[in-house]
Amino acid sequence: MTAVASSLSFRISPIIRLTLTLLYFALTVPLPFLAVASPVEFPVSLLIVGLIIGLILLQGGLSQKVLVDEEQIAVTYPWWFPDFLQKGWSLSWSEVEQLKLRTTGQGGLVYYFVTPERDRAYLLPMRVAGFAKLIQVVEDKTGIDTQDVRPLAQPWMYLILLGFTLILLLVDTWTIWTALTQGFLA
Known part of the structure; x- marks a missing residue:
């Protein structure tokens, strides 16, 4: 087994973080405008607070870190991220029997x-x-053969989702701009 350079830290891929954050915006930015235009009485300020809380929780989930060192592997989240949503864990290398x-x-x-x-x-x-x-x-720390282990989603999958998300953001922007300039949200 080789030595791990003191401690290594791995974060969620930037393309995944960017794509999911933009998708959140694409799906939620129109909601306050729809609330204003809809006949349903719902406080827009309450909706906006909910959307901000949702964005903060999304960023907390996307702030996951994987830490590895000589002794263990650990998954951590920021201190402010609630444990009941996603709890971190740590596991000593000596405890790992296999990858299932x-x-x-x-x-x-x-x-x-x-x-x-x-x-x-x-x-x-x-x-x-x-x-x-x-x-x-x-593999180095456990001796388990990992040559067949692949990431769950390939980067090209997130690039495709990012492309569709950008198209959705453009449609959202055009729709909101049209509603504002045509007086639909007066």
């Missing part, structure tokens, strides 16, 4: 670290930048 493959409901493949206590499994973080390096560290 599971199929997701959408047909993707995910891997879990399995420990001697069979009732506990820890999801291998698969959306991090530097995934190949993380997998190499896992």
Whole structure:
């Protein structure tokens, strides 16, 4: 087993963070305008507060960090991110027995670290930048063959989603601009 350079940190890939943040904006920015134009009485200020809270929680979830060192692998979140939404974990390398493959409901493949206590499994973080390096560290530290382990989603998938999200943002912008200039939201 090779040495890990003191401690390594892996964050969620920037393309994933950007895409999901822009998708959130594309899906939510029109809502206050629709609330104003709709006959339903709903306080727009309350809606905006809810959307801001949603954005903060999204950013907290996208701020996941994977830390690896000589002793363990750990998944952490910012101190302000509520544990009941996503709890971090840590696992000593000596506890890892195997990587267990599971199929997701959408047909993707995910891997879990399995420990001697069979009732506990820890999801291998698969959306991090530097995934190949993380997998190499896992192999070095556990001795488990990881040559077949691939990220859950390839970058091109997020690039396609980013493209559609940008189109949706353009349509949102055009629709809101048209509604404002034509007096539909007066």
